[in-house]
Amino acid sequence: GNTDASVGTPVSSEELAKFFAIQPDGATLPPGQGTAAAGREIYAQRCAHCHGEHLEGIKEAGGPVLAGGRGSLATDRPLKSVESYWPHASTLFDYIWRTMPFDQPGSLTPDEVYALSAYILSVGKIIDDKQVLDAKTLRKVVMPNAKGFFDGSGPELDMYRINQSASPAK
Amino acid sequence: GNTDASVGTPVSSEELAKFFAIQPDGATLPPGQGTAAAGREIYAQRCAHCHGEHLEGIKEAGGPVLAGGRGSLATDRPLKSVESYWPHASTLFDYIWRTMPFDQPGSLTPDEVYALSAYILSVGKIIDDKQVLDAKTLRKVVMPNAKGFFDGSGPELDMYRINQSASPAK
Amino acid sequence: TAAAPLAAAPALAEKKTAPPGAVLYDVPDDPTKEMGRGVHEDNGYGTRSQFETEVRVKADRPLDATSWTYTPLAATIGNLTPSGLHFERHHGGIPTIDPARHELYVHGLVDIAKKFTIAEIKSLPSVTRRCFIECSGNTLDEWSKPTGKNVQVTHGLLSTTEWTGVPFATLARHVGLQENAAWVLAEGADAAVMTRSIPIGKLMSDALIAYGQNGEALRPEQGYPLRLILPGFEGNTQIKWLRRLQVSDRPFMTHEETAAYTDLLKDGRAKLFTLEMDAKSVITFPSGEMMLPKPGHYLIKGFAWSGRGRVYAVDVSLDGGKTWAPARLDNVPEPMSTVRFSYPWHWDGKPAILQSRCIDEAGNVQPTRSELISVRGVNSVYHYNAIQSWAVASDGSVSNVHV
Amino acid sequence: TAAAPLAAAPALAEKKTAPPGAVLYDVPDDPTKEMGRGVHEDNGYGTRSQFETEVRVKADRPLDATSWTYTPLAATIGNLTPSGLHFERHHGGIPTIDPARHELYVHGLVDIAKKFTIAEIKSLPSVTRRCFIECSGNTLDEWSKPTGKNVQVTHGLLSTTEWTGVPFATLARHVGLQENAAWVLAEGADAAVMTRSIPIGKLMSDALIAYGQNGEALRPEQGYPLRLILPGFEGNTQIKWLRRLQVSDRPFMTHEETAAYTDLLKDGRAKLFTLEMDAKSVITFPSGEMMLPKPGHYLIKGFAWSGRGRVYAVDVSLDGGKTWAPARLDNVPEPMSTVRFSYPWHWDGKPAILQSRCIDEAGNVQPTRSELISVRGVNSVYHYNAIQSWAVASDGSVSNVHV
Numbered sequence A, B: 001g002n003t004d005a006s007v008g009t010p011v012s013s014e015e016l017a018k019f020f021a022i023q024p025d026g027a028t029l030p031p032g033q034g035t036a037a038a039g040r041e042i043y044a045q046r047c048a049h050c051h052g053e054h055l056e057g058i059k060e061a062g063g064p065v066l067a068g069g070r071g072s073l074a075t076d077r078p079l080k081s082v083e084s085y086w087p088h089a090s091t092l093f094d095y096i097w098r099t100m101p102f103d104q105p106g107s108l109t110p111d112e113v114y115a116l117s118a119y120i121l122s123v124g125k126i127i128d129d130k131q132v133l134d135a136k137t138l139r140k141v142v143m144p145n146a147k148g149f150f151d152g153s154g155p156e157l158d159m160y161r162i163n164q165s166a167s168p169a170k
Numbered sequence C, D: 001t002a003a004a005p006l007a008a009a010p011a012l013a014e015k016k017t018a019p020p021g022a023v024l025y026d027v028p029d030d031p032t033k034e035m036g037r038g039v040h041e042d043n044g045y046g047t048r049s050q051f052e053t054e055v056r057v058k059a060d061r062p063l064d065a066t067s068w069t070y071t072p073l074a075a076t077i078g079n080l081t082p083s084g085l086h087f088e089r090h091h092g093g094i095p096t097i098d099p100a101r102h103e104l105y106v107h108g109l110v111d112i113a114k115k116f117t118i119a120e121i122k123s124l125p126s127v128t129r130r131c132f133i134e135c136s137g138n139t140l141d142e143w144s145k146p147t148g149k150n151v152q153v154t155h156g157l158l159s160t161t162e163w164t165g166v167p168f169a170t171l172a173r174h175v176g177l178q179e180n181a182a183w184v185l186a187e188g189a190d191a192a193v194m195t196r197s198i199p200i201g202k203l204m205s206d207a208l209i210a211y212g213q214n215g216e217a218l219r220p221e222q223g224y225p226l227r228l229i230l231p232g233f234e235g236n237t238q239i240k241w242l243r244r245l246q247v248s249d250r251p252f253m254t255h256e257e258t259a260a261y262t263d264l265l266k267d268g269r270a271k272l273f274t275l276e277m278d279a280k281s282v283i284t285f286p287s288g289e290m291m292l293p294k295p296g297h298y299l300i301k302g303f304a305w306s307g308r309g310r311v312y313a314v315d316v317s318l319d320g321g322k323t324w325a326p327a328r329l330d331n332v333p334e335p336m337s338t339v340r341f342s343y344p345w346h347w348d349g350k351p352a353i354l355q356s357r358c359i360d361e362a363g364n365v366q367p368t369r370s371e372l373i374s375v376r377g378v379n380s381v382y383h384y385n386a387i388q389s390w391a392v393a394s395d396g397s398v399s400n401v402h403v
């Protein structure tokens, strides 16, 4: 029984540099940059066969839609995409870098991820297609649905409203 | 949930006749009979290769000793055999019929089991080698160690004797 | 007599291979008349019977590496899910990880960032406890109309396991927590490098860094060699192949807690961090695709669970929710664990609609479908916990219905 | 990148086959950079990790059909024994039984003799509970001198399972018991047609006609499709492949309760019907054949159990029994079930003798070896429950000793 703090090996920040996690403030975004034009090329080569030439998704390939659906969330047929749903651009960078392309995970450089992010955001008309994305600019991107979320933790309190129309007093 | 006694199918005594279990009173011994002479022949063919020509057991074959060891139980090298240890002849009949020969279980007729029992009991000098064993005679066989057992159920009370020699008062 | 040829057992002669998880042996006519097989033919790790055929079924998805399998809930016995039948949900497939090369990093807002080997983690005092894991996407096809044909598909993203591991709080003493520590990123070593942000309060109350499952090491598809166990939280947060815990003062807003695993409401807003699984239950017998041979006595059986504490009670309705009566609880409820319930029923042969509802010790009552959709709409995807209805027709057939 | 060839993982390249119970997969250098394998490659029933190698080991016996295997007690995690590692003892080998052709007969001193199909038994209300099974021959080589080299061999005829089945009392209501019912013969459908006489009081208090083990059907070697479970009783009485219960007014004096499984004393007399397993415990870490790399902190771990109720406490001694101190109990004790205990220890590098003793809720205290042999001699064979001593030498090696 290790009853003191002796278990485990201290690690340096150099050793930790192999990990990443990008928070919404973008403070830990890596050096690098990219544009939609560069992103379009990479996308065509490494993403389009799953997500479709126009980011429309390919059902049989398993790649979901990446743009469109803006304004659809409160309708009967909500379309959730990067454009319509995602609250933070940091998530896009983090996720692509982390796990895409699905068939070659962990193979993209930061420049490529900036470029792909720029491309997807520009197709979604969230940034201008000339915009250079880097650690400084990406953190300033405001997503269309940025205010669409609220903290849903805890029990569903709406389940505890008394239905007035059903109350005998009415 | 079956809340009544409706589950299960009643069975007739004919259907139950395929089972057996011989209790010490021998009440359920089957019809049939056998002698040590007949048993010796069967034993040589079907038992000796595991239990040894002289019932001495064959370690490598896995067949335990079947006779001998009388008077050894209270010594440093007790030898437990049918002759020295078993309290009831009914058990011998039941067990041989149930499961021997080990490599051909359930293949013996009651006559063969009477004969084999007679042979093993006569080698152990428990019955005369001329004795015909059947449902009537087998139940009268008194085993040498018939009185050697007592009910051991419940906790080991001997563990609760205070050791007088270790008591300070002495 | 030697073992009879396989042909003597017609049922098996037809299918020449054993079911998954089993080995095919000759079936003697009378097993008391043939020596059985010796010990250690299995080389020391046993298999299930060749007569047991229930398996996890997989979702019909384009990519098996981001897909799921359902536990055969109607076929499991008792309250544990056998490890080989535990439901799965992977986002980058199942990695094969050598535990000798796997380490857990704990860093961020800590006094001493550290890594821990599996051996080091196993050297610390451990806790063993039972809890369910449910995917928050369980039952997601039932919002608009009855869809799943059987209970394996409607509710099979649910399993119950006895987990062994080290409390997060124990590790926290070995790294030191800084005062502003509030959220922790948990990261997996799979191809999805799966990440979720967990409130530190949850981690410090009952989280386990688990290495054991039902008495042995975690199964590969459950995170071998390490998994984060968060009793009662949605399955996706209980990071498998755990390699890293990063302590922060705020959540990370990862893909799985923004783009996915958030609950869209009618008004277009969406709920973040709906982490606890709600009070829920389901009848497993009789259930969809089953057939009651004739009127008579039947024992209705099912599971109930809640991510918000112990199950307090389960009610059963035989008339589609008009009247309710308490069921028996077949095991002592444990926090964040399933209970088995049962209810003796005499079926008179007339059409009936069977339902169950869970009440947890916090007082939460499993809602009807209309109650649920009145507050959540039908596009939430996740956290569907409405009362399930199974219709028994007069011919004895059972099907999934909405009332 | 595609999966690297097997040669990339040197440890596995050497042994071309997976350990028992596992399937061999390619081991990527970095599992986050390669898509993992998809769901359902296992056809729906999972296997353990290829890195988990512990197995049941078999006794060195002339006939594998009457032999036993030991559970690797030092390798199991938590309190359950995985079904694939449950110890075995067979007297006629493992039969392969088709459940569709298996019936349980209940007859003798009953009002209506009946047979029950497996489906009928499963239709009745069931109980799920955890208990250990220990062979009364467990530890039998330790009477005269320390013999077993490791804890798998000294104590591995012990396993803990969650069993599901129908209480005997439930069946008894379906057949009716006659007034003089006192003992019941239980009979197996194996080649040994194993039989034991069980007191009716035990059957009516907590016996189960079990069909479930750890969430699924019984494993074949544990009695598939039916086993009699008698919590706390010696393993041999818990008849596997159960096919018959014959109610009587007296015991049957079968081979296994006269010639075998009786306990010979010094005076030549022998005890019959020593059915309950006594209070017992063993340290599994550190234990025989292990090596402590250097002085320092270690967490002593072990199991304690009693067939006479719950474990109340476990004491540990570091000096061969001169002084004792209470250990932690790592799980809530359940009746007739194992508990895990642990004890934080700083080893100073000097020779030490580690012991544990179990105290059950009835007040029974596990005896020292001299206490045990003073009342039982050294030829009892069965029911050896003395305190086990493991000697830690100054080089860190651990071995089995008597003190």
Ligand code: HEC
Pocket (backbone or CB within 6 Å): A042, A043, A046, A047, A048, A049, A050, A051, A061, A062, A063, A064, A065, A066, A080, A081, A082, A092, A095, A096, A100, A101, A102, A103, A116, C063, C066, C091, C259, C260
């Ligand atoms: C082999 C198929 C495949 C390829 C190639 C691929 N993806 Fe994907 N992508 C997927 C799948 C499948 C998912 C959903 C993953 C899951 O189920 O967790 C996904 C999800 C995403 C998402 C999240 C969508 C959402 O709303 O949740 C983004 C963004 C994305 N991919 C971007 C890319 C980019 C950029 C590339 C190329 C660099 C790429 N993908 C290449 C299959 C692919």
Ligand code: HEC
Pocket (backbone or CB within 6 Å): B042, B043, B046, B047, B048, B049, B050, B051, B061, B062, B063, B064, B065, B066, B080, B081, B082, B092, B095, B096, B100, B101, B102, B103, B116, D063, D066, D091, D259, D260
């Ligand atoms: C293939 C080997 C083999 C053959 C052939 C065989 N036996 Fe056995 N016998 C055994 C084994 C092994 C045991 C112990 C069974 C156990 O472990 O439960 C045994 C046990 C016995 C015992 C009980 C001994 C004791 O004290 O417990 C008797 C009696 C016996 N056999 C009689 C017979 C007779 C009679 C035959 C022939 C008709 C026979 N055996 C043929 C292997 C054999």
Ligand SMILES: [Ca+2]
Pocket (backbone or CB within 6 Å): A157, A158, C375
């Ligand atoms: Ca709301």
Ligand SMILES: [Ca+2]
Pocket (backbone or CB within 6 Å): B157, B158, D375
């Ligand atoms: Ca005594």
Ligand SMILES: [Ca+2]
Pocket (backbone or CB within 6 Å): C002, C003, C004, C005, C026, C027, C028, C029, C034
């Ligand atoms: Ca055969």
Ligand SMILES: [Ca+2]
Pocket (backbone or CB within 6 Å): C111, C176, C177, C178, C179
């Ligand atoms: Ca601090």
Ligand SMILES: [Ca+2]
Pocket (backbone or CB within 6 Å): D002, D003, D004, D005, D026, D027, D028, D029, D034
């Ligand atoms: Ca590889």
Ligand SMILES: [Ca+2]
Pocket (backbone or CB within 6 Å): D111, D176, D177, D178, D179
């Ligand atoms: Ca009666």
Ligand SMILES: [Co+2]
Pocket (backbone or CB within 6 Å): C136, C234, C261, C262, C273, C274, C275, C382, C383
């Ligand atoms: Co949620």
Ligand SMILES: [Co+2]
Pocket (backbone or CB within 6 Å): D136, D234, D261, D262, D273, D274, D275, D382, D383
């Ligand atoms: Co005994």
